Amino acid sequence: MQDKIQKARDAIARAEKLLVFTGAGISKESGVPTFREADGLWEKFKAEDFATLDAFKRNPREVWKWYRERRALALKVKPNPAHYAVVRLEEAHEDFLVATQNIDNLHQRAGAKKVLELHGNIMHSYCMKCGHLVDESAGELPGEVPSCPCEDCDGLMRPKVVWFGEQLDPHDLERSFQFASECDCCIVIGTSGLVYPAAQIPFLARRNDATIIDVNPEPSAITPIADYFLAGPAGQIMPRLVEE
Numbered sequence: 098m099q100d101k102i103q104k105a106r107d108a109i110a111r112a113e114k115l116l117v118f119t120g121a122g123i124s125k126e127s128g129v130p131t132f133r134e135a136d137g138l139w140e141k142f143k144a145e146d147f148a149t150l151d152a153f154k155r156n157p158r159e160v161w162k163w164y165r166e167r168r169a170l171a172l173k174v175k176p177n178p179a180h181y182a183v184v185r186l187e188e189a190h191e192d193f194l195v196a197t198q199n200i201d202n203l204h205q206r207a208g209a210k211k212v213l214e215l216h217g218n219i220m221h222s223y224c225m226k227c228g229h230l231v232d233e234s235a236g237e238l239p240g241e242v243p244s245c246p247c248e249d250c251d252g253l254m255r256p257k258v259v260w261f262g263e264q265l266d267p268h269d270l271e272r273s274f275q276f277a278s279e280c281d282c283c284i285v286i287g288t289s290g291l292v293y294p295a296a297q298i299p300f301l302a303r304r305n306d307a308t309i310i311d312v313n314p315e316p317s318a319i320t321p322i323a324d325y326f327l328a329g330p331a332g333q334i335m336p337r338l339v340e341e
C-alpha cells in the first residue's frame with residue numbers, strides 16, 4: 098500500500114492538469130446520508146415523491162420541507178480531511194478542477210474554488226420562471242414555498258438540484274468532459290461509477306492516458322481502469338496523497 102501511495106503521489110505531483118471526481122462516498126464520511134446505497138435516502142423515501150418535477154408541481158410545500166431538512170443536515174455536518182486534502186491539491190495545481198456529483202456544498206465549505214457541481218447544489222435555488230439564482234450557502238433556510246425575489250416576477254423558487262428525469266446542465270457537463278479528455282491525472286473519490294452521464298468522466302480521462310487513482314473503500318466500476326486502486330476511507334487516504 099505504501100508503495101502504491103508513493104506512486105500515486107508522484108503521478109499527482111507530475112500532473113499538469115489535475116481532475117478530482119467525487120461522489121457520495123466522500124460526503125458519507127462527513128455524515129451525509131447517501132441517496133442510492135442500500136441504507137441510503139431512496140430506501141426510506143420515494144424519489145418520485147421528492148425528486149421529480151412532477152412531485153414539485155403537485156406539492157411544492159412537501160418537497161421544500163424535505164429539502165429544508167436535507168439542507169439543515171448538510172449545514173450541520175463538516176468537511177472531512179479528504180475535502181481539505183482536495184483543497185491542498187487545488188492550491189498546488191494551477192490547472193485543476195473538482196467535478197462532483199454531490200450537492201452538499203462540502204467541497205466549497207472546505208475552501209475549494211474550482212468546483213463543478215454536476216448534480217446541483219442544495220444550498221442554491223432558482224426561479225422556475227425567470228431563472229433568478231439565490232445562494233443561501235451562508236446558512237439561512239428558505240421559507241415554506243419561497244417565491245422569486247425579483248420585482249414583477251411571481252415565479253416559484255425550486256432547489257437547484259438535478260431531479261430524476263432531468264438533464265444535467267449541458268454547459269457544465271461539456272466542461273467536465275472537456276477537462277477529463279485533457280487531464281493527465283484523475284483522482285476518483287468515493288463514487289460507484291454507475292451514475293451516468295457523470296460516470297463517463299474517468300473513462301474520458303483514461304482515453305487520454307491519464308493516470309487514474311481510485312480512492313474507495315470497495316472496488317467500483319472505475320477500479321478496472323484505475324492505475325492505482327487505494328482501498329480505504331478517503332479521509333485517511335487523501336491526506337497521505339498530499340503530505341509534504
Ligand SMILES: [Zn+2]
Nearest residue numbers: 224227245250
Ligand atoms: Zn423570477
